[in-house]
Amino acid sequence: MPHPLKSSCLVALSGLVFCQLSLFLIPVNPLDPYWIILLTLPLLLPYKGLISDRLYTYKWIGFLCLFYFSVGISELVSNPELKIYAYLTTIFSIVLFVCSIYYSRYLRFNS
Numbered sequence: 001m002p003h004p005l006k007s008s009c010l011v012a013l014s015g016l017v018f019c020q021l022s023l024f025l026i027p028v029n030p031l032d033p034y035w036i037i038l039l040t041l042p043l044l045l046p047y048k049g050l051i052s053d054r055l056y057t058y059k060w061i062g063f064l065c066l067f068y069f070s071v072g073i074s075e076l077v078s079n080p081e082l083k084i085y086a087y088l089t090t091i092f093s094i095v096l097f098v099c100s101i102y103y104s105r106y107l108r109f110n111s
Contacts (some may be wrong), residue, residue: 004102009050009058012096016033016068017043020087026082039071058104062097069093 019039024033042064049057072090076084 002028003103004105005099005106006050006053008099009061009096009103012065012092013043013050014101015092016065016089016096019085019092022085026085043068055104055106055107056102058107061100063094065093065096065100069097 017040020043023036023039030044046057046061046064049060068089072086072088072093076090079086080109
């Protein structure tokens with residue numbers, strides 16, 4: 001059975017991917033499809049490292065999710081039509097950041 005922090009990281013990362021892909025479903029979309037793909041592709045890179053418990057992946061994914069935190073906050077302030085998207089992106093990025101930090105500490109001390 002995987003560690004709960006590892007499971008939380010994978011769920012939060014998958015939630016971020018689905019949030020970015022959900023922009024295709026919004027009828028009044030201010031972003032071009034190219035920007036949506038550009039927002040989604042970096043999130044697909046760390047899956048292999050997260051599943052195989054690579055400590056380095058858990059360390060640098062914190063930097064990656066801070067970008068999505070800033071995207072969520074800026075959309076929350078500037079675009080009221082995307083309020084649900086902004087809340088979900090912000091929440092998933094915070095959960096991913098916190099869980100990746102604590103799980104990397106766990107891996108470092110239990111390796």
